[in-house]
Amino acid sequence: MSSSPASELLTLGLIQMSCVDDKTANVEKALERIAEAAARGAQVICLQELFHNHYPCQTEDHARFAEAEPIPGPITEALSQAAAKHGVVVIGSLFEKRAAGLYHNTAVVFDADGSLLGMYRKMHIPDDPLFYEKFYFTPGDLGFRAFQTRFGKVAVCVCWDQWFPEAARLTAMQGAQVIFYPTAIGWLSEEKETFGTDQHSAWQTMMRSHAIANGVYIAAPNRVGSEGALEFWGGSFVADPYGVVAAQASHDEEEILLFECDLAKIDVARTHWPFLRDRRIDAYQGITRRWLEE
Template identity: 45%
Template sequence: MSRHLKIGLVQQPAWPDKSRSLAESEAGVRELAAAGAELVMLQELHATHYFCQYEDTTLFDLAEPLDGPTGTRLAALAAELDIVLVGSLFERRAPGLYHNTAVVYDRSRGQVGYYRKMHIPDDPGFYEKFYFAPGDQDDSRKQGFQPIDTSVGRLGLLVCWDQWYPEAARLMALAGAELLLYPTAIGWCPSDDNGEKARQKEAWTLIQRSHGVANGLPVIVANRVGHEPDQSGVGEGIDFWGGSFVAGPQGELLAHAGTEAERLLVTLDMSRGEDVRRIWPYLRDRRIDAYGDLTRRYRD
């Protein structure tokens, strides 16, 4: 029997002013909920500008505990609108310990789970290792690559740089995820030529669609938009390319945003994943007896 789920994505710019950024997020969530969305996802670090372009210890002041002002506001919004809401926080876990954390709020139940980004990049303009510790792989506390159960299904929630790693998506699928979700902040260096820009964006879309194909799952991706300057004045800033999308369990694009602020609304047939896995039974045919070397850094 078909089970349909209406999903909304908010693709937005963001600013250093939290109140302005959160107002933009809230407006998008309200618009999508009014259109019938049951599950709404916001982009990575939607409450502020992308501050990881340079290293500055004063920026740790942007961080909040999971139950801080931003989390409280998002939980209240989910309850008011009777939706499942996926938000993103710069989490202050303890003095000197911070995470890039996606949090799930389920209607009136409040926070029902969170995922701390596991793969942390460290590249020019993306100095995330300075700010974020990776998430814990702790089965007893349901951390690491563990789906989050909600009233709309089991969410395989990952964050941005995680999207390049097939292992992360597969582990979520093996734990029973029904959807793969990627809040994201990715863009171009303004000086890149058009050919390089096209290759980067196409690779980004392709790798995530491939996770859907390899696991027979829909894939939900929300990215930010707009030029954000390097506040230190050293770098060129980042042109965030948008391109948020929803793909089905065979990688088919169901909706694809452009490069400006946009809201996507898609109705998914959640039964298709089961149908696809019956004709492409990848989980059945995996040679789990032969994959031990995947836990090694490299096969010398």
């Protein structure tokens, strides 16, 4: 390969933590982890999906709606203050109460001065055993977005979004240099022995493919620990624009995963693997249809 341009360094901090059934305690822990990550040099810090409490969607329980907050609200105010205090970008995933009977799984992005750059509402909502999210969340209506921060242009999708190449492509096309995927994914106890390794491999492989196809960094912070029948598998990781897993956390411990990205690598990857150049945008009309064989 030809020589690369000058480095453009950006340090990511992924917070992998366990949660207890206590909203205040979880938020306080997250704020402590943000402070620690910032002290260790992180510039953009991302929390896991719905970090405020136990993952709420293992059952369909109307009482769980009481956990939701408006935006702005107490959690977003705390994240804003943390971003400003430490001079870092903070990304958090929240249970948003938009209106009575209208709730979203929403990510917020705060710049290093504490200002709210914007929100992303989770677009793809799953409905699987112990992941009954359709009961709680309305699909997002803000589209796929990227945000210019003090340190670089970042974007966020949420968990189930990570399985859809269209989401990654449209997000990258907004100019994102790093796509974050705050996640809550784990093993069902009765499936882990037989399918656990393959499930984790598929999860990681899917996001590595997004990194390759779009020439971006991918960063996925996942929760860890057991909650009810779910064992969250941690494994938070960063993939570079070639799809290489450049940093990875353990499966069973709380961690702050730090990684220094060289943003100049994006242009190098895209010029050597010119997928964006060779896209046939004139031939993709069918992608907006549900199925073509009809």
